[in-house]
Amino acid sequence: MHLKLLEIKNLNKSFDKKAILKDVNMEISSGKIIGLLGKNGAGKTTLIKIINDLLTSDSGEVYVQGKPIGVETKKIISYLPERTYLNKNMKVSEVIQYFKDFYEDFDAEKAEKLLKDLGLDINAHLSKMSKGMQEKVQLVLVMSRKAELYILDEPLGGVDPATRDYILDTILSNFNENASVIISTHLISDIERILDEVIFIDKGKIVLQSDADKLRKKEKSSIDEIFRRMFKC
Amino acid sequence: MLVKLLKYDLKYMIKNMIVFYLLSFFFAITTRILFHIEQSVIVTILRNISIGFLISMAANILINTMMRSWIRFRDSLYKDESYLTHTLPVTKNDLYLSKFILTFLFFFLGFIVILLCLFLAFYSKENWMLISKFVKNITIGLNMSTIFFVTMFILVLFLEFFNAIQCGFYGIILGHRKNNGKIGYSVFYGFLFYLITQMMVLGLVFIYGLFDPSIMALFKTATVSIDANAFKTLSILASMFYLGIIFIMFELCKKALNKGVNVE
Numbered sequence: 001m002h003l004k005l006l007e008i009k010n011l012n013k014s015f016d017k018k019a020i021l022k023d024v025n026m027e028i029s030s031g032k033i034i035g036l037l038g039k040n041g042a043g044k045t046t047l048i049k050i051i052n053d054l055l056t057s058d059s060g061e062v063y064v065q066g067k068p069i070g071v072e073t074k075k076i077i078s079y080l081p082e083r084t085y086l087n088k089n090m091k092v093s094e095v096i097q098y099f100k101d102f103y104e105d106f107d108a109e110k111a112e113k114l115l116k117d118l119g120l121d122i123n124a125h126l127s128k129m130s131k132g133m134q135e136k137v138q139l140v141l142v143m144s145r146k147a148e149l150y151i152l153d154e155p156l157g158g159v160d161p162a163t164r165d166y167i168l169d170t171i172l173s174n175f176n177e178n179a180s181v182i183i184s185t186h187l188i189s190d191i192e193r194i195l196d197e198v199i200f201i202d203k204g205k206i207v208l209q210s211d212a213d214k215l216r217k218k219e220k221s222s223i224d225e226i227f228r229r230m231f232k233c
Numbered sequence: 234m235l236v237k238l239l240k241y242d243l244k245y246m247i248k249n250m251i252v253f254y255l256l257s258f259f260f261a262i263t264t265r266i267l268f269h270i271e272q273s274v275i276v277t278i279l280r281n282i283s284i285g286f287l288i289s290m291a292a293n294i295l296i297n298t299m300m301r302s303w304i305r306f307r308d309s310l311y312k313d314e315s316y317l318t319h320t321l322p323v324t325k326n327d328l329y330l331s332k333f334i335l336t337f338l339f340f341f342l343g344f345i346v347i348l349l350c351l352f353l354a355f356y357s358k359e360n361w362m363l364i365s366k367f368v369k370n371i372t373i374g375l376n377m378s379t380i381f382f383v384t385m386f387i388l389v390l391f392l393e394f395f396n397a398i399q400c401g402f403y404g405i406i407l408g409h410r411k412n413n414g415k416i417g418y419s420v421f422y423g424f425l426f427y428l429i430t431q432m433m434v435l436g437l438v439f440i441y442g443l444f445d446p447s448i449m450a451l452f453k454t455a456t457v458s459i460d461a462n463a464f465k466t467l468s469i470l471a472s473m474f475y476l477g478i479i480f481i482m483f484e485l486c487k488k489a490l491n492k493g494v495n496v497e
Contacts, residue, residue, distance in 0.1 A: 056493035
């Protein structure tokens with residue numbers, strides 16, 4: 001039996017009685033790049049945080065390769081959050097060692113090569129690096145894992161257009177081909193070219209899940225235009 | 234994985250605490266040197282300043298161990314760093330156990346450093362005799378061995394500090410379940426559980442006192458006088474109750490953490 005890579009059933013989450021996710025249901029299979037698209041505050045990050053065990057849901061179920069969220073699912077998910085999460089007192093080389101210690105699928109040589117390509121010194125202290133540089137280090141660490149599911153939350157936020165292209169190329173050329181990548185963003189035009197599938201989320205609900213090419217053909221316009229039309233204020 | 238977690242937790246604590254250990258040793262050595270050079274007004278003033286710093290450093294080691302343990306716990310499990318901590322393929326039990334062992338080790342180390350520094354600064358035959366005499370006077374009065382008295386005194390103190398830290402951990406876990414005022418709630422819950430555990434120890438000693446008149450006498454008289462049997466019983470009881478409460482709090486913390494977190 002072929003297992004779905006990610007399966008979410010009837011997921012609900014609220015903060016202070018305000019519903020953030022409302023009965024979310026979705027399925028994701030292997031080998032795809034999926035855009036999780038929605039306006040600010042639509043519930044993208046909340047959904048991602050629940051998948052990564054950073055938030056508890058009020059109700060509903062989440063399975064990764066048929067397993068509930070836990071140690072086994074964390075072994076196969078490589079997650080890039082929207083913020084810098086590394087201990088600033090560490091050197092880049094120490095962070096590489098940290099990932100090597102905890103993730104069996106982490107390729108330290110690949111990480112060092114990617115860092116070198118980006119002109120980042122592995123002996124540098126994270127506290128001496130700019131926020132942008134730290135984000136690049138995080139992206140390299142996340143993409144240097146041979147994970148089954150990569151979840152990238154706003155990887156392009158606050159990055160200049162030239163670096164955006166580099167980040168997308170890094171994602172495209174470094175993920176395991178049997179794996180899937182979920183990219184959450186509201187900068188749709190930047191990532192449109194690499195998407196296989198799109199999921200539109202609005203006010204905590206999944207309003208559309210479709211193959212990217214089929215959707216473009218059907219609507220005779222780009223994903224970005226469809227999104228703008230759909231969520232026009 | 235627990236060993237790996239502990240490795241990084243230890244690195245963090247050593248980086249933060251080493252400066253206080255070194256300063257304590259520095260003032261201990263300075264004090265010793267100032268005791269042994271020719272005495273003058275300036276030397277006496279400098280020696281007293283050095284002693285003052287040494288004592289404040291010793292207190293600092295205990296307070297800092299406590300504060301750093303709480304800060305490490307909060308930063309690692311609930312602040313930005315938690316995005317990495319909770320996505321590591323490790324169990325919540327291991328995450329908690331690592332912090333628990335870390336705190337235990339650093340409290341133990343802190344006690345050793347303080348004792349070593351005091352020994353370095355003040356050891357002399359005369360001082361040793363003076364302390365021995367003082368402790369002996371107490372132990373003769375209580376009709377018990379010096380080793381038993383010192384061991385029980387340090388053990389109860391150690392367990393008491395450790396319980397306070399764990400109450401802080403539980404406070405942080407519960408406080409961070411709130412959507413707002415997480416720090417305020419953490420302090421409130423930590424303090425509340427500390428009070429509850431203290432009341433529990435007192436209550437258990439009181440219940441035991443119902444069957445032991447020498448213990449009940451402590452609750453009925455205003456004067457602080459304690460006989461040998463009562464001291465022995467009290468110190469053993471307090472240690473056992475603290476151990477029991479530490480175990481219960483340990484399980485509560487693990488259970489609360491296993492229910493999941495809500496990271497900002």
